[in-house]
Amino acid sequence: MEPHNAYCQSMPLSRRGLLGAGLSFFAWSHLPKTASAAGARDPRFLTVILRGALDGLSAVAPLGDPDYEALRVGIALSKEGKDAAIPLDGFFALHPKMPNFARAYAAKQALVVHATASPYRERSHFDGQDVLETGLGGVGRSDSGWLNRALVALPKGERIARQGGLGVGTVTPLILRGEANVLGWSPQRVAEAPEDLAKRVLDLYQHRDPVLAKALAGGIKADQLAKGGTEMEQGGGNPAVMARAAAGAARLMMKEDGPRVGVLSYDGWDTHANQGGATGRLADLLDGLDRAFAAFEREFGAAWKETVILVVTEFGRTANINGTEGSDHGTATVAMLIGGAVRGGRVIADWPGLKTAQLHQGRDLKPTTDLRAVMKGVMADHLGLSANVLAERIFPDSGAVKPMSGLVA
Amino acid sequence: MTTGDERALLALQRFGLGGSPGARAALIDDPRGACLAEIGPDRAVIPKGDLPDTPRGIQIVTEIEERRREMREAQRKVAQAGNAMPAPQMGGEMASGMAGPPGTASRPNNPPDPDEIRLADVFAAEVKARVSFAMAQPVGFAERWAQFWSNHFCVATRRGQIMRGTVGPFEREAIRPHVFGRFETLLVAVEMHPAMLHYLDQRQSIGPNSPAGRRQKRGLNENLAREILELHTLGVGGGYSQADVTAFARVLTGWSITGRDENIDGFGGFAFAPNRHEPGSHSVMGKSYIDTGKEQGIAVLKDLTRHPSTAKFIATKLARHFVADQPPAALVKKLADDFRKSEGDLATLARTLLTAEEAWAAPRSKLRTPNEFLLAAFRAVGQAPERPQQVINMLNLMGQPLWNPPGPNGHPDDEASIAAPKAIKTRLDFSLQMARPWAGKLDPRELAEQLFGETISLETRQAVARAETRPQGLAILLMSPEFQRR
Numbered sequence: 001m002e003p004h005n006a007y008c009q010s011m012p013l014s015r016r017g018l019l020g021a022g023l024s025f026f027a028w029s030h031l032p033k034t035a036s037a038a039g040a041r042d043p044r045f046l047t048v049i050l051r052g053a054l055d056g057l058s059a060v061a062p063l064g065d066p067d068y069e070a071l072r073v074g075i076a077l078s079k080e081g082k083d084a085a086i087p088l089d090g091f092f093a094l095h096p097k098m099p100n101f102a103r104a105y106a107a108k109q110a111l112v113v114h115a116t117a118s119p120y121r122e123r124s125h126f127d128g129q130d131v132l133e134t135g136l137g138g139v140g141r142s143d144s145g146w147l148n149r150a151l152v153a154l155p156k157g158e159r160i161a162r163q164g165g166l167g168v169g170t171v172t173p174l175i176l177r178g179e180a181n182v183l184g185w186s187p188q189r190v191a192e193a194p195e196d197l198a199k200r201v202l203d204l205y206q207h208r209d210p211v212l213a214k215a216l217a218g219g220i221k222a223d224q225l226a227k228g229g230t231e232m233e234q235g236g237g238n239p240a241v242m243a244r245a246a247a248g249a250a251r252l253m254m255k256e257d258g259p260r261v262g263v264l265s266y267d268g269w270d271t272h273a274n275q276g277g278a279t280g281r282l283a284d285l286l287d288g289l290d291r292a293f294a295a296f297e298r299e300f301g302a303a304w305k306e307t308v309i310l311v312v313t314e315f316g317r318t319a320n321i322n323g324t325e326g327s328d329h330g331t332a333t334v335a336m337l338i339g340g341a342v343r344g345g346r347v348i349a350d351w352p353g354l355k356t357a358q359l360h361q362g363r364d365l366k367p368t369t370d371l372r373a374v375m376k377g378v379m380a381d382h383l384g385l386s387a388n389v390l391a392e393r394i395f396p397d398s399g400a401v402k403p404m405s406g407l408v409a
Numbered sequence: 410m411t412t413g414d415e416r417a418l419l420a421l422q423r424f425g426l427g428g429s430p431g432a433r434a435a436l437i438d439d440p441r442g443a444c445l446a447e448i449g450p451d452r453a454v455i456p457k458g459d460l461p462d463t464p465r466g467i468q469i470v471t472e473i474e475e476r477r478r479e480m481r482e483a484q485r486k487v488a489q490a491g492n493a494m495p496a497p498q499m500g501g502e503m504a505s506g507m508a509g510p511p512g513t514a515s516r517p518n519n520p521p522d523p524d525e526i527r528l529a530d531v532f533a534a535e536v537k538a539r540v541s542f543a544m545a546q547p548v549g550f551a552e553r554w555a556q557f558w559s560n561h562f563c564v565a566t567r568r569g570q571i572m573r574g575t576v577g578p579f580e581r582e583a584i585r586p587h588v589f590g591r592f593e594t595l596l597v598a599v600e601m602h603p604a605m606l607h608y609l610d611q612r613q614s615i616g617p618n619s620p621a622g623r624r625q626k627r628g629l630n631e632n633l634a635r636e637i638l639e640l641h642t643l644g645v646g647g648g649y650s651q652a653d654v655t656a657f658a659r660v661l662t663g664w665s666i667t668g669r670d671e672n673i674d675g676f677g678g679f680a681f682a683p684n685r686h687e688p689g690s691h692s693v694m695g696k697s698y699i700d701t702g703k704e705q706g707i708a709v710l711k712d713l714t715r716h717p718s719t720a721k722f723i724a725t726k727l728a729r730h731f732v733a734d735q736p737p738a739a740l741v742k743k744l745a746d747d748f749r750k751s752e753g754d755l756a757t758l759a760r761t762l763l764t765a766e767e768a769w770a771a772p773r774s775k776l777r778t779p780n781e782f783l784l785a786a787f788r789a790v791g792q793a794p795e796r797p798q799q800v801i802n803m804l805n806l807m808g809q810p811l812w813n814p815p816g817p818n819g820h821p822d823d824e825a826s827i828a829a830p831k832a833i834k835t836r837l838d839f840s841l842q843m844a845r846p847w848a849g850k851l852d853p854r855e856l857a858e859q860l861f862g863e864t865i866s867l868e869t870r871q872a873v874a875r876a877e878t879r880p881q882g883l884a885i886l887l888m889s890p891e892f893q894r895r
Contacts (some may be wrong), residue, residue, distance in 0.1 A: 051878045053877075120696045124874065125877050125878060126852060126878075126879050129878070129879075173849075177849075196877065196881075197837065197885070200872055200885055201837055201872075201885055201888045204869060204885065204889060205890070208868050208869065208890045209893075210892075211828055212828060212890060214828075215829065215830050216830070216837065217827040218831075218834075219832075219834025219835070219837075220834060222831060222832075222834070223834055267877060267881070268877070334565075390834050
């Protein structure tokens with residue numbers, strides 16, 4: 001059963017459009033290919049952006065925190081039972097839908113950074129994603145993203161710089177925009193969240209336009225029937241589709257002449273209502289993400305040992321659940337690293353605690369680690385960029401934020 | 410009653426094609442004046458450029474049909490020689506006429522037909538010119554006005570290959586140059602155009618007592634006569650009887666197209682075939698018309714424009730299209746009175762519509778048609794799709810295939826018809842699809858502010874601002890009641 005199948009078949013234009021984008025190779029592919037020196041490192045770096053704000057307290061739950069359960073009535077993960085969370089250390093446990101990440105963690109190829117946030121402290125998705133992607137210290141327009149500037153800063157002759165970046169999707173994401181060459185690739189069925197969008201528009205209509213509300217509700221229902229009865233409340237992406245996008249990106253990046261740096265985005269993490277706990281809407285998304293991890297490892301193959309995958313989101317969600325069994329926009333959350341080159345098996349956290357007084361503005365998990373420290377640490381140790389370059393060109397004015405060392409094996 | 414902000418928005422949405430980001434602010438001082446400024450003889454005329462004229466369009470189609478006929482003939486001979494079953498027939502006017510709107514026909518098991526590609530290219534060039542023209546309009550009133558008349562006098566590509574070569578030239582030649590002239594001029598140009606004569610079967614109509622009619626068993630076809638009375642002038646219930654329809658059909662016999670018919674040379678012009686024309690006087694709507702050949706039909710058309718039913722029918726349809734499904738009676742009366750007094754001067758009629766306070770006072774209740782929605786979306790982000798085929802496909806899937814309405818009454822513009830569940834869901838799907846490439850360059854919150862300013866509802870403002878991603882925010886803005894209703 002592939003719900004997106006029917007959706008896409010009803011939109012032949014969409015499919016063609018995506019295929020068209022998939023064929024748009026850019027200038028980098030015309031550059032001469034030179035064999036890499038035997039034994040030289042050939043690192044791969046992939047950033048996965050979870051758009052919509054991942055609830056870090058659900059992905060990696062602080063089961064050891066005495067205040068966790070009370071904040072999360074109805075959606076808290078548990079140490080016991082059929083859907084027990086997977087213990088990572090004595091304090092944190094992983095969401096039960098993430099066995100692949102757990103396996104990599106046990107093999108010391110995955111780690112979690114908790115209570116982390118970008119420098120952004122407001123709660124707009126757009127601005128939050130901009131800060132995450134521009135690498136700036138706050139909101140401000142920039143035509144280039146930090147990952148592209150990193151490519152520009154790398155020594156020109158090196159394979160990683162020569163072969164450019166990969167943006168998965170029909171549009172180059174801001175993080176990868178800039179001077180360096182970018183290859184666009186899109187899976188035939190892109191991971192997207194049409195049900196989530198439909199729900200938002202339907203909600204707007206229910207407040208403002210009953211006629212359109214009735215029509216849209218009918219249209220959604222008909223589409224669901226055609227797809228085989230997917231409940232709208234499930235929202236989010238389809239796990240199989242998410243894994244397919246991941247496999248496609250990995251296949252391109254593991255090629256001899258393929259790009260070495262890539263970006264993949266998954267939408268749908270804005271779980272304001274019926275977020276669910278061990279099962280439910282967010283669990284389905286985490287399931288998809290975890291299947292993407294398995295697809296990465298499988299498709300990177302021999303290149304896996306030189307791969308680092310960084311998973312980030314624009315901000316976290318409120319520590320307390322809201323009145324609709326979901327969570328609202330918050331501040332700190334988790335970042336994840338996975339890959340053969342990751343020095344894993346750890347949760348890195350300066351845990352701030354979950355008592356009201358310990359929360360950011362009394363509502364959100366308090367950020368104790370600047371996400372840029374994680375990004376800079378990976379860029380320094382995996383791609384070999386100097387602290388100076390990182391502090392000036394890649395993440396402007398971030399001298400005070402030291403690269404986190406020891407993330408990469 | 411309404412603020413300058415709201416009136417600027419009305420100018421752009423109700424009377425125009427939708428605003429670009431700076432348009433509303435620029436119009437605030439004189440929204441009505443900006444609409445009135447677009448009234449003028451040439452304001453709806455699309456430059457011809459490299460586009461084919463009607464004769465050329467018909468020539469292209471005729472050549473293709475000839476070639477296909479020869480191919481079928483050759484296939485038939487081969488099949489006969491081999492004593493096998495005849496090869497399945499492909500192409501031809503009927504087959505392609507049933508194949509659906511242009512661009513959607515696909516024969517996955519056969520290599521692409523170069524003729525099919527050639528036809529699609531001609532059609533795509535027309536669409537591109539039309540969309541580009543719409544993109545360039547400051548307000549877009551002239552274009553909306555022209556598209557109203559194009560839909561009023563619609564033809565449809567579903568009626569065979571010849572239509573695919575002529576729908577574009579028909580609108581550019583018979584409609585656009587006349588939409589700010591006399592209704593009479595427009596009506597005559599439309600009814601004498603080869604596209605209309607083909608679409609409503611006039612070329613097949615033969616006077617029973619004409620030389621041709623006496624020779625063969627074929628006779629009258631009432632289609633064009635009936636639709637002129639019912640859909641183009643008097644309107645249903647406009648006071649005509651079946652006897653009027655039949656008499657008018659007799660009057661119109663002989664109106665045909667060059668090229669196809671025997672003894673008429675050349676491609677794609679109006680032709681009068683005297684040997685098909687029903688001789689004698691005929692009485693239409695209580696008036697007798699003596700036999701003046703081709704002119705007899707023109708005389709009837711001119712009188713129809715002066716009938717009070719025509720004024721009322723046009724006035725009601727205009728008010729319904731621009732203002733509300735249930736338009737204010739006072740507005741309809743103003744327009745009908747004006748139509749009569751000005752003897753169908755369409756520039757005057759447009760001015761009356763724009764200056765009537767009733768037209769501005771009604772709430773924004775009209776749902777944009779798929780075509781209006783797409784053009785408004787393109788204008789809002791300042792970019793139309795590169796490939797016209799994308800526009801064609803989107804209109805097909807949203808239920809308003811361009812130049813291919815389901816019947817001669819054109820595409821509907823009332824809410825009950827447009828707000829179909831599947832159509833609205835498809836709008837949503839396309840909104841997101843369009844928003845993806847656009848959203849990288851703009852902030853949906855800023856665009857909402859630029860397009861709607863203070864007129865936007867709190868709910869819409871919040872829904873846009875709270876969207877998960879920029880594309881989602883832009884899609885919500887495009888789907889918002891503020892954007893969907895005009």
